Amino acid sequence: MTSTNETRPPAVRERHYPSDTTDAEWAVLEPLLPVPACALPTGGRPEKHPRRNVVDAIRYVNDNGCKWRAVPVDFGIPWRTVYGYFQRWRASGDLARILAELHQLVRVHDGLNPRTVAVILDSQSVKGAETVSKDTRGFDGGKLINGRKRHLAVDMRGMALAIMVTPAAPHDSIPARDQLFRLRLTHPELVIAWADSAYGGTLVDWSHSFLGITLKTVPRRKDQDGFAVLAKRWRVERAISWIMRARRNVRDYERLISHSEAHITWTFITLLVRRLTRPPRPPRTPPHAVEPLETSANKPKPIRLRKQSNTIRLAPAVLTY
Missing domain, CATH: 3.30.420.10 (Ribonuclease H-like superfamily/Ribonuclease H)
Incomplete structure (x- = not known):
């Protein structure tokens, strides 16, 4: 008979899918996730599954286009639990908040x-x-x-x-x-x-x-x-x-329009998180070269303007009969 600790899935699973979060991406995304219910003043049940595995499972469905029921078992999470996180974070507005905060972080990261x-x-x-x-x-x-x-x-x-x-x-x-x-x-x-x-x-x-x-x-x-x-x-x-x-x-x-919006939001969240883990994007055009100071050697010659007379010349009048 196996013990309870042996049947429980490991907290850190092996990352071998292209949609999995790297350590640098998780360091950016983890502080933006909503606070667990057990940490709120109202209290709640502690979360059973690691959140990084939950995020990786959602990103797997979004990137590969499979059904929720087809979530691989190596994530160690039932598909109903993964879908529950997807739906709750969408309904609470946390998904839109994460996208807005990442958008500002990326702009600051690029010097904007x-x-x-x-x-x-x-x-x-x-x-x-x-x-x-x-x-x-x-x-x-x-x-x-x-x-x-x-x-x-x-x-x-x-x-x-x-x-x-x-x-x-x-x-x-x-x-x-x-x-x-x-x-x-x-x-x-x-x-x-x-x-x-x-x-x-x-x-x-x-x-x-x-x-x-x-x-x-x-x-x-x-x-x-x-x-x-x-x-x-x-x-x-x-x-x-x-x-x-x-x-x-x-x-x-998607049966619900809000779930269609959530999948597009997750796509942009993945793009923004990956951009934050890369070097800042350089500007499209190089900065203007600094003009050298004027010295006596390269000082341009003064331009002489011809003085015009103040006399106003009128065109000859055309006589009409």
Whole structure:
């Protein structure tokens, strides 16, 4: 008969999946996680499983796109427990808080102001699986996709500020009002936003009048044939490609819209944590060279200006009869 200590899973498991957290990543992410219930004044049951294993299991599902029931057994956690953590952290708002705090940490890490004043907006339509209900899906006539639409707001480095998922049927300008309103509440320092021509029209005047945000559209080029890199817009399109690296986001399988937003949030959390464990990103353009001081040897010669007379010459008058 085995003892209780032998049947209990080890606290530190072997990390051999690409989605597992490294020691440096866990040192960044662990302080941001919510306080356990047993440490609160109200009290609670101590957690049975190590949180690092829980985070690794959630990231495994998000990165590989498997079902919750297919969580590997080497994590040592039942799949219902992993799903419970995923759902509770999403419902309590801790997931959105972690993303916001990581966003500020990354900007400071790169030598930028923690609060950005400019954002870029765009949307992406994805197909919905049979698990997506009829009430939470729609048909995008422009992309010919039956599913949901993701609305992203990123800063100038492509890091997400706001994530919103809606049915794919409404035009981009309709849910954009809700997205811009949320941005104004959570980021009052915002001044300007860029988007494609679908966000134009009355939305530009509404954003400036009611929210104080200048919305500028970046249209396609007149001679553009196929894909082309457009100013400002390429940053949010790159962020959308980052989302698609996680296979759980390639297609929408979630019954709840909030769970779709949570999977996208976990994708950006993974990207931001990994960026914090790397050296700071250098600026795109090198700094301007310092001009040498003027000396007698390289002092430029004075420029002589020809003095003009104050006489005003009038053109000859044209006589008409």
